[in-house]
Amino acid sequence: MRNSYIKDDQMGYWIILMIVFLLSCMNYYKPVTQNTSNPKSTSQVINSEAPRKYFILHQGTFNYAFQNIKVNDTAMTMSGNLSSVDNTHLKYINDKDSKFRYKKLSSDPREINVLNEVHIYTKNNTALDTSKLFTLPLDQITKIQVIEHDKSRSTTSYVLGGVGITLGAIAIAAVIVALTKSSCPFVGVYDGQQYIVQGELFGGAVNSKLERFDYMPLKASPVNGEIQLRIMNELKEKQYTNFADLIVIEHDSNTQACVGMDGNIYQVSNLVSPISAMLNNKMNVLDNIKQADSVSCHFDDTLSASSTNEITLTFLRRGEIKKAKLILNLKNSYWFDYLYGEFTRNFGDQYDKFQKKLIRQSTAQMIRWTNEQNIPLRISLITPKGLKEIAKLPTIGPLMNRQVVIPVELNAGPDEKIQITLSSGFMFWELDYAAIDFTDDKPVTASRIKPYYAVDQDGKDVLNQLTDDDGKYLSQPETGNYAILKYKLSRQPSPRKLYTVTFATRGYYEPIRQYTGKPNTAFLKKFREPGTMSDFSKSRYQFIINTQSIIALQVK
Numbered sequence: 001m002r003n004s005y006i007k008d009d010q011m012g013y014w015i016i017l018m019i020v021f022l023l024s025c026m027n028y029y030k031p032v033t034q035n036t037s038n039p040k041s042t043s044q045v046i047n048s049e050a051p052r053k054y055f056i057l058h059q060g061t062f063n064y065a066f067q068n069i070k071v072n073d074t075a076m077t078m079s080g081n082l083s084s085v086d087n088t089h090l091k092y093i094n095d096k097d098s099k100f101r102y103k104k105l106s107s108d109p110r111e112i113n114v115l116n117e118v119h120i121y122t123k124n125n126t127a128l129d130t131s132k133l134f135t136l137p138l139d140q141i142t143k144i145q146v147i148e149h150d151k152s153r154s155t156t157s158y159v160l161g162g163v164g165i166t167l168g169a170i171a172i173a174a175v176i177v178a179l180t181k182s183s184c185p186f187v188g189v190y191d192g193q194q195y196i197v198q199g200e201l202f203g204g205a206v207n208s209k210l211e212r213f214d215y216m217p218l219k220a221s222p223v224n225g226e227i228q229l230r231i232m233n234e235l236k237e238k239q240y241t242n243f244a245d246l247i248v249i250e251h252d253s254n255t256q257a258c259v260g261m262d263g264n265i266y267q268v269s270n271l272v273s274p275i276s277a278m279l280n281n282k283m284n285v286l287d288n289i290k291q292a293d294s295v296s297c298h299f300d301d302t303l304s305a306s307s308t309n310e311i312t313l314t315f316l317r318r319g320e321i322k323k324a325k326l327i328l329n330l331k332n333s334y335w336f337d338y339l340y341g342e343f344t345r346n347f348g349d350q351y352d353k354f355q356k357k358l359i360r361q362s363t364a365q366m367i368r369w370t371n372e373q374n375i376p377l378r379i380s381l382i383t384p385k386g387l388k389e390i391a392k393l394p395t396i397g398p399l400m401n402r403q404v405v406i407p408v409e410l411n412a413g414p415d416e417k418i419q420i421t422l423s424s425g426f427m428f429w430e431l432d433y434a435a436i437d438f439t440d441d442k443p444v445t446a447s448r449i450k451p452y453y454a455v456d457q458d459g460k461d462v463l464n465q466l467t468d469d470d471g472k473y474l475s476q477p478e479t480g481n482y483a484i485l486k487y488k489l490s491r492q493p494s495p496r497k498l499y500t501v502t503f504a505t506r507g508y509y510e511p512i513r514q515y516t517g518k519p520n521t522a523f524l525k526k527f528r529e530p531g532t533m534s535d536f537s538k539s540r541y542q543f544i545i546n547t548q549s550i551i552a553l554q555v556k
Contacts, residue, residue: 027294028100029114031092031145039076039138040495046071046078047253048498049146051269053118054089057082057136060125063093066134073496079135082128088113092147100150112293117147149294184397184509185239185476189220190228199402201231201241203332204370204395205508207355209363211242212394215259216503217403218246225490227501231483233476240473241507244454244466246487249500250445257444258327258405259502261393265446266325266405271435275417276314280304285311292329292433294401300427302542307426307534308374312382315418315436317410326379326390326406326420329433334398336428339537343527344513346520351513373533374425382419383411390420401432408436425534427541448504453486469506 034045046069049055055066069080085093091102091114102111120136121143128134184203188195202214220227227246233239247265251257255269277286277297285297289311299309347354358366370376376392391406410418422431454463454474462483465474474483493499526532 027102028150029092029102029147030100030150031119032148034144034146036141036144040073042138042141042144043071043073043076043078044253044496044498045144045146047496049118051254052116052271053146054086054113054116055080055118055120056085056089056093057128058119058121059128062125062127064128064130065089066120071138076138077135078138079133082130082134084130089117092117092119112291112295114147115149115293116291119143119145119147121145184237185241185507186232186234186399187216187218187503188230188232189218190223190230191221192223195230197399200397200399201503201505202507202509203397204375206511207359207366208240208508209359209361210366211240211506211508213263213504213506215247215261215263216505217258218501218503220501222489225488227487227489229485229487229503231474231476231485233479233481236479236512237509238512239476239481239507239509241466241476241505242471242473243469243506244451244474244485245504246449246489247502247504248447248449248489249502250447250493250497251500252442253496253498255439257500258403259504260405260407261391262407263504264407265441265444266407267439267441267444268325268327268405268437269439271327271437272315272318273435274313274315276312277434278312280306280310281312289431289434292401292403294432296330296430296432298333298427298430299424300541302538307531307538308423309426310421310423311431313420313422313434315420317416317418318438320412321438322410322412323438324408324410324418325437325439326408327403327433327435327437328406328422328431329401329403330377330393330396330429330431331401332395332398333427333430335541336395336425336537337398339427339533339540342540343533343536344511345515346523348515348517348519350519351515355510372530373527374423374531375428375533376424377429378421378423379406380421380423381408381411382421387421401430403433425531426538428534428537449487449489451485451487454483456483457481473507 034041036042036045050069050071055069057064057066063085064082065085067081067083069078071078091111102114120141122136122140123142124140184205185201186197187199187201188197190196196219198218199216201216202212204210205212220229229244231241231244247259249257249259249265251267252269255267258266258268260266273290274286277284277289279285279297279299280301283301288295288297297311299311301309344351371392376394378392379390380387381390382388390408393404396402396404408418408420418436422429422434450467451463454461454466456462456474456476457480462474465472466483466485476483489499527536
């Protein structure tokens with residue numbers, strides 16, 4: 001029995017080693033060509049990117065940084081200041097072989113800054129005077145490319161089930177998913193050629209008592225006047241989706257519109273980075289969370305006496321503003337997915353009996369247990385009277401980062417700084433980006449669109465199961481089940497407006513496990529105590545690190 005235990009731990013070590021390899025070595029970016037078919041479309045692209053991106057103008061063989069950009073929608077021109085391109089923004093320009101690879105943990109800022117670039121190409125090939133304000137007619141632009149993280153090539157966001165994956169990583173990714181992934185329905189958006197996975201639904205809702213709403217932001221543009229989605233079961237679980245709506249928000253082109261975890265619509269237009277970010281009040285993690293670049297803070301302080309990790313974010317306050325919005329890009333870690341699997345493995349052949357017993361508990365009891373184990377991300381405001389809890393984020397899965405918006409009621413008074421804490425169990429979450437916004441929410445036009453078409457993998461019409469929040473479910477009990485959903489969206493946004501699309505749904509899933517052997521009762525009883533899952537995470541991690549050292553010495 002002891003030998004088997006060691007083998008399981010060594011297997012766990014190699015799984016984590018493979019994950020680390022995938023997350024650190026195979027990262028790609030891609031130039032995405034935007035719609036510049038007419039000056040109006042070109043203006044919308046520029047306005048949507050100008051507040052947050054670094055613009056580079058290409059005039060044949062000449063390149064310039066294009067800053068302080070303003071678009072004149074009457075004259076259909078853009079103007080701004082030109083200068084030489086900063087050395088930290090030369091990666092794409094110098095990538096002659098078009099490998100489009102970057103190192104997310106590199107100390108070279110060019111490796112990450114490439115993800116913050118917009119490239120404008122013109123018909124001309126002449127040098128420009130950088131001492132004067134430059135005005136460019138929009139009809140002189142031949143192409144605009146926005147540099148984005150390439151999820152379909154990068155193994156940090158590999159795509160399963162025929163959607164596309166880097167061939168060199170397919171075997172190793174399949175092993176990791178089969179052994180560690182215990183998540184929820186995947187959602188893909190059709191781009192005219194393939195379905196691009198954009199995330200997973202209602203993470204952590206592992207039985208009907210935990211069924212919950214979910215609001216997933218989508219990068220979705222109409223193809224032939226409609227938006228087409230695919231809901232997929234790629235794992236060993238049964239999945240149940242109650243309804244599937246799109247929330248389409250029309251808003252000003254210089255703002256972002258977001259549906260919060262509470263279902264309300266928020267607007268952001270001027271994201272303010274924290275002036276400091278400290279892990280457990282001793283580790284500076286500001287560089288990890290200043291940009292949405294997949295360089296994350298992992299809540300992984302191994303030197304702390306506690307297994308609970310806390311990030312303290314400090315922001316400068318704008319006057320006596322009473323309301324703000326916290327913006328986070330984050331996800332759960334694959335480590336937590338692996339860890340939870342190791343926890344359930346200890347139920348052995350009694351796992352199914354445990355699930356039936358669990359479902360007899362109340363929803364409040366199950367939520368209380370997850371809270372006591374520090375599984376949700378607890379967000380709190382530091383006040384003169386202590387911590388004031390703002391929200392608890394439920395798990396959202398490890399597949400890819402999701403942007404969430406959390407409203408914050410600020411303390412009364414002239415305090416110059418705002419301090420917010422994010423608290424979680426050891427390595428349960430990965431925080432990629434954090435900012436605050438003080439934009440007032442203006443009226444927006446929001447439409448809730450229901451699918452007009454829904455067909456499963458066998459060609460069966462399942463529209464009736466997905467139309468309303470009525471207890472009728474799209475049931476996907478087997479790996480490989482999927483459903484194609486279509487939504488009509490033929491109208492273009494009004495002038496100087498953009499659409500933002502959110503997938504609104506509700507549901508749950510049931511993991512399928514076929515463990516053998518007797519349950520480890522002594523081990524499982526420990527999890528009746530608060531914080532045990534976090535303690536288990538830290539000790540398990542340290543065990544694997546020690547095992548790694550022993551294996552390395554034996555190899556030598």
